[in-house]
Amino acid sequence: MLASAAAAAALLPRRLNPNPNPKPYLLKRLASSTTTSSSARTTPPNPQIPISGAAAATAAEVESNPTPLFLRPAEHPIPATSLAAFRRRAESLIPPTAPHLHRHLRWLLADAAGEDPALLRLPLGDLEALWIRHVRDRRPFQYVVGNEHWRDMVVAVREGVLIPRPETEAVVEMVGNVEGFEGGWWADLGTGSGAIAVAVARMMGPKGRVFATDVSEVAIEVARLNVQRYGMQDKVEIRHGSWFEPLEDLKGKLMGVISNPPYIPTEDLPGLQPEVGWHEPKLALDGGKDGLEHLLHLCEGLSSVLKPGGFFVFETNGNKQSEFLVDFISTKWDSSFCDVGAVLDFADIKRFVTGYRR
Amino acid sequence: MARALLRITRCYSSPLSSLTFPPPPPLLHRGAAPPLRFLSISSSSPSPPPSSSAATWDGPGVKGGGDGEDFLGMSDDELMGQCEMGTFKASGPGGQHRNKRESAVRLRHRPTGIIAQAVEDRSQHKNRASALSRLRTLIALRVRKPINLEDYTPPVELLQILPLKSTIRGKDVGPQIGPNNPKFAPGMQALLDLLFAVEGSVSEAAKILGLSTGAVSRLILSDDALRTAANEVRAAKGLKPLK
Numbered sequence: 001m002l003a004s005a006a007a008a009a010a011l012l013p014r015r016l017n018p019n020p021n022p023k024p025y026l027l028k029r030l031a032s033s034t035t036t037s038s039s040a041r042t043t044p045p046n047p048q049i050p051i052s053g054a055a056a057a058t059a060a061e062v063e064s065n066p067t068p069l070f071l072r073p074a075e076h077p078i079p080a081t082s083l084a085a086f087r088r089r090a091e092s093l094i095p096p097t098a099p100h101l102h103r104h105l106r107w108l109l110a111d112a113a114g115e116d117p118a119l120l121r122l123p124l125g126d127l128e129a130l131w132i133r134h135v136r137d138r139r140p141f142q143y144v145v146g147n148e149h150w151r152d153m154v155v156a157v158r159e160g161v162l163i164p165r166p167e168t169e170a171v172v173e174m175v176g177n178v179e180g181f182e183g184g185w186w187a188d189l190g191t192g193s194g195a196i197a198v199a200v201a202r203m204m205g206p207k208g209r210v211f212a213t214d215v216s217e218v219a220i221e222v223a224r225l226n227v228q229r230y231g232m233q234d235k236v237e238i239r240h241g242s243w244f245e246p247l248e249d250l251k252g253k254l255m256g257v258i259s260n261p262p263y264i265p266t267e268d269l270p271g272l273q274p275e276v277g278w279h280e281p282k283l284a285l286d287g288g289k290d291g292l293e294h295l296l297h298l299c300e301g302l303s304s305v306l307k308p309g310g311f312f313v314f315e316t317n318g319n320k321q322s323e324f325l326v327d328f329i330s331t332k333w334d335s336s337f338c339d340v341g342a343v344l345d346f347a348d349i350k351r352f353v354t355g356y357r358r
Numbered sequence: 359m360a361r362a363l364l365r366i367t368r369c370y371s372s373p374l375s376s377l378t379f380p381p382p383p384p385l386l387h388r389g390a391a392p393p394l395r396f397l398s399i400s401s402s403s404p405s406p407p408p409s410s411s412a413a414t415w416d417g418p419g420v421k422g423g424g425d426g427e428d429f430l431g432m433s434d435d436e437l438m439g440q441c442e443m444g445t446f447k448a449s450g451p452g453g454q455h456r457n458k459r460e461s462a463v464r465l466r467h468r469p470t471g472i473i474a475q476a477v478e479d480r481s482q483h484k485n486r487a488s489a490l491s492r493l494r495t496l497i498a499l500r501v502r503k504p505i506n507l508e509d510y511t512p513p514v515e516l517l518q519i520l521p522l523k524s525t526i527r528g529k530d531v532g533p534q535i536g537p538n539n540p541k542f543a544p545g546m547q548a549l550l551d552l553l554f555a556v557e558g559s560v561s562e563a564a565k566i567l568g569l570s571t572g573a574v575s576r577l578i579l580s581d582d583a584l585r586t587a588a589n590e591v592r593a594a595k596g597l598k599p600l601k
């Protein structure tokens with residue numbers, strides 16, 4: 001069962017004094033922009049324009065609440081007419097040629113409202129600020145609502161933790177295909193939001209365990225929230241530290257190692273999509289030279305933590321990296337691993353490397 | 359990379375469960391998975407994908423696929439088992455490089471070649487459920503089952519979508535089911551089968567259904583997809599479209 005908003009709030013400290021007042025200046029600003037000449041509105045928002053002082057301050061304030069929006073209590077009454085007016089103003093900021101933004105608006109309203117549509121989880125002024133930040137600053141939608149729908153789960157996310165990608169869903173399937181996986185001990189290294197760890201744990205039997213590690217404190221906090229939301233505290237153990245360091249006591253005992261480490265070559269970071277490059281943590285993306293730094297480190301440590309017959313799966317940057325790793329592991333550690341190969345993602349890219357410890 | 363190389367992946371069970379994970383599926387060793395084939399679909403404009411759910415028919419004209427098999431009577435899992443599932447081929451490197459929330463699903467129903475897709479929802483899981491329900495509608499519209507008019511009695515699915523004034527509709531059939539109800543699809547299929555058997559004649563169909571010609575026309579016109587399919591049946595027999 002999903003834990004309640006109250007549990008989430010208990011876990012992540014809320015602001016002591018959440019500001020209950022809408023931001024009048026912001027409302028006015030937006031309201032006036034809808035009544036003045038339409039030319040200003042029809043130009044698509046330019047992501048490069050920094051938000052003006054007032055809105056920026058508000059946005060920062062809104063984001064300082066660590067409880068994901070969709071888990072906050074719905075305690076702000078809102079008349080249907082104000083909500084309809086907000087919808088119109090919000091729509092006026094996005095061109096009809098951006099269907100994804102129209103979907104985001106629908107989803108934002110769905111996540112911002114409580115069961116009773118007359119109650120919002122935040123003041124209307126804050127909602128306006130969030131929407132502006134999304135369309136103008138290209139702040140990822142998932143950070144706005146505080147979640148990503150991933151596999152059959154709703155994974156909580158926030159700034160400082162990587163938004164789980166649809167490609168990564170396949171990792172869970174691969175783990176599920178390993179004989180006896182449900183009773184073994186597994187590690188998810190660089191767990192981030194904990195998406196993989198929780199999804200794997202949910203398929204496990206009573207003896208199965210996932211040790212989920214990350215070096216980032218934010219990741220640890222968010223992963224903990226997701227573990228709790230899905231009631232997996234007995235199956236997922238979260239450990240703070242770098243790669244294998246927190247697993248000293250588990251050497252030779254793991255049935256499997258899973259990791260989606262940072263794999264983007266450092267030199268590619270400046271060219272990333274703004275939603276990614278401007279807003280997601282560099283710690284979760286930067287794979288160093290050729291993007292291989294962490295992947296190679298993981299390969300090095302594998303054989304000492306896996307028990308004989310143990311399985312590993314790594315996500316990679318795609319074809320070249322996967323081919324390199326398959327080649328590298330089968331040449332350098334031929335005596336330690338077998339069945340090493342690349343696995344395609346849904347776009348036919350060799351996205352994963354898998355294999356077994358001999 | 360050869361496109362022919364298909365990933366063999368285990369099917370998620372129960373496509374309609376959203377927040378509860380289905381019970382752990384039987385354990386399989388790598389390579390022993392049932393052959394649900396995942397295809398990548400190259401979409402001509404890869405980004406953004408089609409803005410709304412859509413469905414297409416890749417077969418020539420109306421064909422009676424599957425030897426009169428009752429596809430609509432199957433459970434979601436059974437129907438899914440007859441499908442190839444594809445997702446849209448993403449452009450660019452994907453993975454950590456990309457933030458893209460929309461996840462499209464495309465189902466190709468092998469016995470009939472019918473394709474249904476969905477892209478509107480927030481997760482692959484929900485998209486799959488919508489694609490599946492769209493597939494049911496398309497099967498109803500496209501797959502004609504032959505009927506023998508000599509000893510024909512309209513099935514209950516058909517009776518359920520008829521207006522209450524039909525003289526052959528017993529009281530126990532319950533209220534009339536409209537186009538928004540998922541149970542409308544099998545009724546629609548039966549109605550089209552009948553129309554096909556009477557060579558597109560609405561008045562003939564009306565007699566059999568115990569209704570006036572006008573009432574049957576109105577029923578057909580109440581749903582756009584049904585109207586289109588009915589008019590295709592009529593056009594094939596050289597009859598004017600219903601408007």
Ligand SMILES: C[S@@+](CC[C@H](N)C(=O)[O-])C[C@H]1O[C@@H](n2cnc3c(N)ncnc32)[C@H](O)[C@@H]1O
Binds near residue numbers: 190193263283285454
């Ligand atoms: C690409 S993200 C993957 C997150 C999550 N597993 C997923 O698939 O959505 C990489 C993760 O590795 C973590 N990480 C980076 N350096 C690390 C290190 N030295 N030790 C452990 N984790 C690290 C990052 O904090 C980040 O959460």
